[in-house]
Amino acid sequence: MGMSLSPDTDAREDRPSEFVEALAKGLAILETFDENHPDMTLSEVAKRVGLSPAAARRSLLTLKALGYVGQEGKRFHLRPKIMALGSSFYFSARIEEVLLPDLRSLVERFGDASSVATLDGHSVIYVAHHSRQRARRAAAVAGAVYPAFATSMGRVLVAAKPDDELADWLDRLEPVPLTSKTCLDKARLRDELMQVRANGYATTVDQLDYGITALAVAVRDTEGNTIAALNTSGYTGLVTPEQLVAERLPELRATASHIASQLSRYPVLATMLRS
Numbered sequence: 001m002g003m004s005l006s007p008d009t010d011a012r013e014d015r016p017s018e019f020v021e022a023l024a025k026g027l028a029i030l031e032t033f034d035e036n037h038p039d040m041t042l043s044e045v046a047k048r049v050g051l052s053p054a055a056a057r058r059s060l061l062t063l064k065a066l067g068y069v070g071q072e073g074k075r076f077h078l079r080p081k082i083m084a085l086g087s088s089f090y091f092s093a094r095i096e097e098v099l100l101p102d103l104r105s106l107v108e109r110f111g112d113a114s115s116v117a118t119l120d121g122h123s124v125i126y127v128a129h130h131s132r133q134r135a136r137r138a139a140a141v142a143g144a145v146y147p148a149f150a151t152s153m154g155r156v157l158v159a160a161k162p163d164d165e166l167a168d169w170l171d172r173l174e175p176v177p178l179t180s181k182t183c184l185d186k187a188r189l190r191d192e193l194m195q196v197r198a199n200g201y202a203t204t205v206d207q208l209d210y211g212i213t214a215l216a217v218a219v220r221d222t223e224g225n226t227i228a229a230l231n232t233s234g235y236t237g238l239v240t241p242e243q244l245v246a247e248r249l250p251e252l253r254a255t256a257s258h259i260a261s262q263l264s265r266y267p268v269l270a271t272m273l274r275s
Helices: 021-032 042-049 053-066 080-092 100-110 152-159 163-172 186-199 241-265 267-274
Strands: 039-041 069-072 075-078 113-120 123-131 145-147 202-205 212-220 226-235
Touching (some): 021 042, 021 053, 123 152, 152 163, 152 186, 152 212, 152 226, 163 186, 186 202, 226 241
Antiparallel strands (some): 039 075, 069 075, 113 123, 123 145
């Protein structure tokens, strides 16, 4: 259920004059491989990224020469070297030291799973994750990318936006059904985001995938700005949103506060999350 971004995903007016189109195309190609598309032909890559076959070929061959992409016959696939890009962030941000201890404590207390994520356009990116869950469902691992509107963490992050930015975000949103319960009505979604803002937390049930009931709160920097979100989740049918709020919300908020205090000691990570 990962999402891929084309070079045209961001508004072109936000691009600096020094913007390197070729680099953007190469990164978009790397992002387009996912669990449903582990290997693709040249034409499949070009179609998914929105490039001409010639442009896609140049980028793929460059990435192949660099060791990030492999080729078997007419099909291209990622190579293990791509993992070095993610690990560079993981270690430089000191995720293991700063974030994971708190996630482990939450999971130790409540079981299930806990994650930290940031907002990237209309997606959330999981920065850290810890879980005891083993069932087959949407993979919540560090680096996973999911539609923000369908996740508790995404709703917390979007609800923190100023009114004008939130309205623009909703206007540009193109929701897709992920389950039969996914909210696709923008007016209803806006109402729910307003409720999230009023409550200071978000809950979701089977919005992203069947079996996921989640609760999320904001992680704020020293100036009070929301820079990330923290969640706890369990299996739908075993927990309800009301149970999560009653049993886990105080501890979740306390953990978010502790993470915020940790970030004040590691300003580089706070800057990474904020930007």
